[in-house]
Amino acid sequence: AQKVTQAQTEISVVEKEDVTLDCVYETRDTTYYLFWYKQPPSGELVFLIRRNSFDEQNEISGRYSWNFQKSTSSFNFTITASQVVDSAVYFCALRRGSTLGRLYFGRGTQLTVWP
Amino acid sequence: DTEVTQTPKHLVMGMTNKKSLKCEQHMGHRAMYWYKQKAKKPPELMFVYSYEKLSINESVPSRFSPECPNSSLLNLHLHALQPEDSALYLCASSQEVTGDQPQHFGDGTRLSIL
Numbered sequence: 001a002q003k004v005t006q007a008q009t010e011i012s013v014v015e016k017e018d019v020t021l022d023c024v025y026e027t028r029d030t031t032y033y034l035f036w037y038k039q040p041p042s043g044e045l046v047f048l049i050r051r052n053s054f055d056e057q058n059e060i061s062g063r064y065s066w067n068f069q070k071s072t073s074s075f076n077f078t079i080t081a082s083q084v085v086d087s088a089v090y091f092c093a094l095r096r097g098s099t100l101g102r103l104y105f106g107r108g109t110q111l112t113v114w115p
Numbered sequence: 116d117t118e119v120t121q122t123p124k125h126l127v128m129g130m131t132n133k134k135s136l137k138c139e140q141h142m143g144h145r146a147m148y149w150y151k152q153k154a155k156k157p158p159e160l161m162f163v164y165s166y167e168k169l170s171i172n173e174s175v176p177s178r179f180s181p182e183c184p185n186s187s188l189l190n191l192h193l194h195a196l197q198p199e200d201s202a203l204y205l206c207a208s209s210q211e212v213t214g215d216q217p218q219h220f221g222d223g224t225r226l227s228i229l
Contacts, residue, residue, distance in 0.1 A: 033215045043203055045158070045220035052215050091157055100170050101146055101212040105157035 002027050004094050006106035013082050014114050021077045021109045023092030029053075031097030034068065034075045039108070040088040051075060053097070082113045118142055119221035121206050127227045130196060136224045138189040138206030144219075146170075146212035147189040149181060150205040152223070158205055164189060165212040196228045 003026040013019045025034065036048040049059060051068050059066050063080045079086055089110050093103040119140045128134050138147065146165050150158035163171035164183045172181075178200075180192040189206055203225050207218040 035217055037220075043205075043223040043225070045205065045207075047217040047219060050215055050217050095215075097213075099213075100165065101148060101163040101209070101218075102160060102171070103158075103218065108155075108157055110155075 002029075002094055002096060002104045004092050004104050004106035006090075006092055006109050008109045009107070010110045010112070012112045012114065015083060016081050017113075018078060018080050019082050019111065019113075021079075021090050021092075021111065023075045023077065023106060025073050025075065025092070025094050027094060027096065029096050029098065033095045033097070035093045035095070035103070036066065036075075036077050037091045037093065038088045039091065045091065048077075079111075082111075084113050084115055087111060087113045119206055119208055119219050121204075121221035121224050123224055124222065125225045125227075127229060128193070128196065129229050130198075132196075133192070133194045135193065136191040136204055136206075136226075138191075138221060139187055140208040140219070141187055142208060142210075142219070143186075144208035144210050145186060146209045146218075147183060148207040148209075148218060149189070149191055150207065150220075152203040152205055162191075163212060170212060193226075196226075198228045201226055201228045 005024045032053045034051045037045040067076045089108045091108045092106040149161040152158040162181045167183045182190040203223045205223045207220045209218045210216040
């Protein structure tokens with residue numbers, strides 16, 4: 001069975017703090033894909049990053065960075081120097097390599113950044 | 116601006132009404148999706164279309180009827196809905212239905228059933 005766990009339901013930080021959102025996944029597949037999405041109050045899910053199971057290289061994009069570790073089945077997301085505009089719900093999701101289209105979402109982490 | 120356009124943004128309807136949600140993308144994607152999202156929950160997959168053919172129906176009640184008239188358009192026809200169907204309905208598209216290509220989502224339609 002596929003499962004994505006985001007243990008942090010809500011996180012509150014003050015602007016300029018660093019924050020890490022945790023994501024732990026379960027799958028027996030050798031080929032799979034991991035995604036992070038951001039959902040602001042407007043409702044749209046905004047794609048942030050994709051990682052496939054064969055690429056454990058960490059990635060940095062501006063203030064965002066991602067740490068993929070197969071040994072711990074984790075794909076954590078760090079925002080450096082957080083800003084109010086980062087306030088949103090963040091979803092981690094997994095797609096199996098062999099399954100048509102299905103995304104397995106975690107329950108999401110509500111991040112609130114206070115000025 | 117999102118590249119997946121959904122209309123209307125908000126919809127209020129009675130349980131006996133018939134209405135349709137519309138979704139359009141011009142990215143040349145061949146896979147399109149409908150999701151339902153309740154407050155404080157992740158999106159739940161409803162339907163998947165691949166090359167205009169229905170590939171997945173997640174045991175959705177027949178009061179929801181999807182339609183894919185062409186590769187750019189996806190509709191969701193609604194009839195005799197229940198109050199528990201009130202939710203945010205999200206449309207998404209991706210290049211193909213398999214592989215590592217991400218799904219791109221629209222802003223959604225906020226549906227309220229009276």
